[in-house]
Amino acid sequence: MKNPVTRRQFLENGTMAAGAAAVTAALGGCGTAGTGMTFGPAPATRVSRRTVSPNEKFNITLVGCGGMGRYKLGNFMDSKQCNVVALCDVDDKQLAGAAEDAAKKLNQKPELIKDYRQVVTRKDIDLVIVATPDHWHAAPMMLAVASGKDVYCEKPCCHNIHEGRLMVNAAKKYGAVVQVGTHQREIPHIQEAREFIRAGKLGTISMTNTYTYGNEVFANMGNDPDGPVPPGVNYDMWLGAARVLPFNKRRFHNTWRWYFDYGCGMVGDWNVHLQDIIMWTMGAVSPISVSCVGGHFIIEDDRTTPDMMQAVYEFPAPQDAPTSKQGFIQTYTMRKVSGKPWDVGGYGMDFHGTNGMIHLTRNDYVTDPDKWDWKFWDGVKKQGRIGPNQSEWRTGNMTKEQKNRNFPGADQAAHQKHVEDFLACVRDRKPPLANLESHYYSVAACHLANVSLRVGRRVYWDGTRELCFTDRELRIPDREANKYLAREYRKGFELPVV
Ligand SMILES: NC(=O)c1ccc[n+]([C@@H]2O[C@H](COP(=O)([O-])OP(=O)(O)OC[C@H]3O[C@@H](n4cnc5c(N)ncnc54)[C@H](O)[C@@H]3O)[C@@H](O)[C@H]2O)c1
Numbered sequence: 001m002k003n004p005v006t007r008r009q010f011l012e013n014g015t016m017a018a019g020a021a022a023v024t025a026a027l028g029g030c031g032t033a034g035t036g037m038t039f040g041p042a043p044a045t046r047v048s049r050r051t052v053s054p055n056e057k058f059n060i061t062l063v064g065c066g067g068m069g070r071y072k073l074g075n076f077m078d079s080k081q082c083n084v085v086a087l088c089d090v091d092d093k094q095l096a097g098a099a100e101d102a103a104k105k106l107n108q109k110p111e112l113i114k115d116y117r118q119v120v121t122r123k124d125i126d127l128v129i130v131a132t133p134d135h136w137h138a139a140p141m142m143l144a145v146a147s148g149k150d151v152y153c154e155k156p157c158c159h160n161i162h163e164g165r166l167m168v169n170a171a172k173k174y175g176a177v178v179q180v181g182t183h184q185r186e187i188p189h190i191q192e193a194r195e196f197i198r199a200g201k202l203g204t205i206s207m208t209n210t211y212t213y214g215n216e217v218f219a220n221m222g223n224d225p226d227g228p229v230p231p232g233v234n235y236d237m238w239l240g241a242a243r244v245l246p247f248n249k250r251r252f253h254n255t256w257r258w259y260f261d262y263g264c265g266m267v268g269d270w271n272v273h274l275q276d277i278i279m280w281t282m283g284a285v286s287p288i289s290v291s292c293v294g295g296h297f298i299i300e301d302d303r304t305t306p307d308m309m310q311a312v313y314e315f316p317a318p319q320d321a322p323t324s325k326q327g328f329i330q331t332y333t334m335r336k337v338s339g340k341p342w343d344v345g346g347y348g349m350d351f352h353g354t355n356g357m358i359h360l361t362r363n364d365y366v367t368d369p370d371k372w373d374w375k376f377w378d379g380v381k382k383q384g385r386i387g388p389n390q391s392e393w394r395t396g397n398m399t400k401e402q403k404n405r406n407f408p409g410a411d412q413a414a415h416q417k418h419v420e421d422f423l424a425c426v427r428d429r430k431p432p433l434a435n436l437e438s439h440y441y442s443v444a445a446c447h448l449a450n451v452s453l454r455v456g457r458r459v460y461w462d463g464t465r466e467l468c469f470t471d472r473e474l475r476i477p478d479r480e481a482n483k484y485l486a487r488e489y490r491k492g493f494e495l496p497v498v
Pocket of ligand 1: 063064065066067068069088089090091094114116131132133134136154155156181182183237238239240252253254255256269
């Protein structure tokens with residue numbers, strides 16, 4: 001290749017737009033080399049796709065048959081619109097578990113396959129569910145869409161911002177319908193609160209907060225030594241692009257999410273759901289800056305992601321809704337080993353407007369209108385500093401009915417609806433509610449908190465060039481921060497060129 005650009009040069013100096021192909025080569029052949037792909041809307045490329053008539057069932061496969069994969073497979077089977085044709089996992093035990101589910105629910109006997117490439121390219125498959133650990137979302141998803149499949153991909157869609165952008169471009173290029181697992185968007189009371197806020201009824205919003213408190217024990221995953229790879233596991237394939245480390249059950253099923261090699265910690269794992277509702281409601285796309293502090297304060301195991309984190313985002317005024325006029329501040333607070341059980345104050349989202357605040361969880365919708373401090377406001381009134389409409393201002397349109405409502409079961413119902421919404425969109429060739437691109441921006445914001453944490457300073461974000469800067473004017477690229485926008489892919493596990 002002429003004038004090779006190294007990954008480092010790209011990330012230090014280049015722009016994403018100029019560098020898509022260059023980074024491809026530099027990262028060892030991954031990405032978009034030779035496709036001429038740019039960062040505007042990519043032209044749809046013709047790909048053969050089976051037309052599934054309204055009475056016909058979809059042929060589906062699940063890649064990643066762990067906790068969430070099996071749960072989602074259950075949703076797809078319960079839709080009564082799917083045949084499970086094949087299952088894919090690198091662990092025989094996981095495959096057997098999912099096969100049992102398909103036998104029980106549908107009396108079907110899917111083929112069990114350990115290499116995703118043999119599954120997502122199959123002609124007889126219409127839809128692919130990707131529920132692997134985060135570091136294994138991009139490759140199967142990209143190969144699937146390039147093979148004419150539509151994809152339900154678990155959240156967070158990507159392990160790093162750069163591969164997320166490649167995924168968005170691939171979906172656009174092949175005209176694929178891609179829904180991501182941020183199912184909270186389907187919850188009716190969250191939608192209702194969103195409409196209320198976007199209609200301006202909460203007033204002007206200047207601050208939003210999300211938080212997750214884990215009710216966990218100090219020792220947590222423990223510190224057992226490394227051990228042998230369990231029988232029936234293709235560990236090399238499980239590691240994929242990540243560096244090779246000896247096997248340890250802490251860095252394997254389920255708890256991989258606390259290691260940066262495979263996941264992104266609590267901010268990308270759980271806060272992505274909450275951050276997504278904040279940004280989707282506010283009409284926010286990219287932050288101006290992100291500042292994050294955190295580290296290991298309490299938990300005693302060897303995780304690489306923090307057990308305590310405080311992120312502060314500055315967002316510009318959104319274009320598409322009157323939610324905030326001058327922009328707003330979003331904070332994310334994460335604290336493990338708290339005394340709060342998950343469903344009793346363990347997580348939540350708050351919107352603070354000039355009329356009051358709204359607090360949301362998957363089960364609650366609580367409004368708290370601002371109250372008049374009569375003494376103070378009478379004084380202000382007397383001084384003539386209050387206009388005719390302003391007397392309405394403090395209580396706005398926040399009505400009594402919206403106070404303290406509980407919706408048990410909303411979460412589960414939303415999981416099912418999210419899948420059925422996806423299937424309807426596949427039939428109609430429409431973008432689903434949590435379509436990949438809009439989800440990508442929420443995930444990018446989550447990843448940026450980790451970037452700021454890892455460099456130990458505030459980063460300024462250019463949402464157009466998708467690069468970090470050290471200054472608000474976006475003149476000086478933040479070389480150190482930009483290194484965290486992508487990863488090194490282990491030889492043989494580069495992203496597919498699609
Ligand atoms: N939407 C939600 O509410 C929600 C909830 C939990 C998890 N998730 C997401 O679902 C995904 C899976 O999480 P989990 O908790 O089920 O993890 P898990 O560890 O239980 O399951 C992951 C499975 O993927 C398999 N796998 C790993 N590499 C593979 C490969 N190359 N090919 C095929 N299979 C491979 C593993 O063997 C394992 O069985 C994650 O991205 C997670 O963030 C979403």
